[in-house]
Amino acid sequence: MMKFLVRIRLVAIAVLLVLVSSAISYRLGQKSVQLPAVGKADLTMFWDVWSKLETNYLDKGAIDPQKMIYGAISGMTAALDDPYTSFFPPVENTRSKEDLSGEFSGVGIQLGFVDKTLAVVAPLPGNPAERAGIKAGDLILHIKDEAKDLDKDTNGINLLDAVDYIRGRKGSSVILTIFREKDGQSKDYALVRDTINVPSVELTWVGKDKSIAQLKVNRFGDKTLDEWNKAVSEVITKAGRGVVLDLRNNPGGYLQRAIDLGSEFISDGVIVQQQGKDSTESFGVDRRGRLYGMPLVILVNRGSASAAEILAGALAERLGAKLVGEKTFGKGTVQEVLDLPGGAGVHITIAKWNLPSGKNIHKDGITPDVVIEYVADEKNPSKDNQLDKAIEVLTGALAGK
Secondary structure, X not given: OOOOOEEEEEOOOHHHHHHHHHHHHHHOOOOOOOOOXXXXXXXXXXXXXXXXXXXXXXXXXXXXXXXXXXXXXXXXHHOOOOOOOEEEOXXXXXXHHHHHHXXXXXXXXXXXXXXXXXXXXXXXXXXXXHHHOOOOOOEEEEEEEHHXXXXXXXXXXXXXXXXXXXXOOOOOEEEEEEEEOOOOEEEEEEEEOEEEEOOOEEEEEEOOOXXXXXXXXXXXXXXXXXXXXXXXXXXXXXXXXXXXXXXXXXXXXXXXHHHHHHHHHOOOOEEEEEEOOOOEEEEEOOOOOOOOOOOEEEEEOOOOOOHHHHHHHHHHHXXXXXXXXXXXXXXXXXXXXXXXXXXXXEEEEEEEEEOOOOOOOOOOOOOOOEEOOOOOOOOOOOOOHHHHHHHHHHHHHHXXX
């Protein structure tokens, strides 16, 4: 069975069915039904409030039972104080799946949280946010969209609402107020939404003699393995001398894809450990790779998160591969994705993931061997000082330095 950082199952949540069926029976007039307690929680108060809202609320047209159920479930997940455990109504659940397919309409930002503040995990390459200069680690303080009559601070916002506010029709505009710690001040970015379609894997030949393969992995999604296999075939055909594995601004995705790519370089043994409530399970090399012994350097930054951190950490610990760039994001938890009736879904944190050594990097991230901050060159926008440093480190290794 494919093991995901985001595990996908089709299930029916019993509690949801109880809530829906109870709502129906209540609306048929069974107002005095004694509802069962769920664990230590007594749902009598829930239905008492429901009854008072139906009876007393001024605007009867605003009473939407399905929307109220969705709101109650959203509140239930929010009460856990875990930004990665969330309920997704049907529209948002569809959008969540679009992220991994690689095609949707928006500004091209992967969202997360830094100390409960909405943050840019990674701007997607070649899309509106990146073109405007938004960077991994930027904090999003405010969202404004006149067409949606939206003007909101992000304090206390949940991930679903943030995604809904920022995405929109192609050609429409949204203004994000961004705070960058380095600058010490906020700035408004006016972004025009576009169709976001980003390949999982991009191959570029770099170095003085173009003999080093820069394999940039943008996410671990549905098409990643096919695109990766195609790129690796070209590396082998052209007899590449070494690989710069570029995981910058990769927000993660399927755990199995990280294991697949790790297995390309590692011949055997553990790649990642998953620590659940009751036990710890190890996932190791599960296929024969084609890049065993290939000289390797890994590029990371603050936008490298989750499965990207798993891969980078495993290659560093198991092979001694050098990491170059900036400290990674620090997401060390595993979410299970459950599809619910009617197209809704829920993401539930079910485990921590640990590096092969057992180390967990949640909130801490991974500090590279060679720390170098990206510095934009206004005279030469295509220049990449972090990539240049990675090539330098790899070239030194090839020369036996």
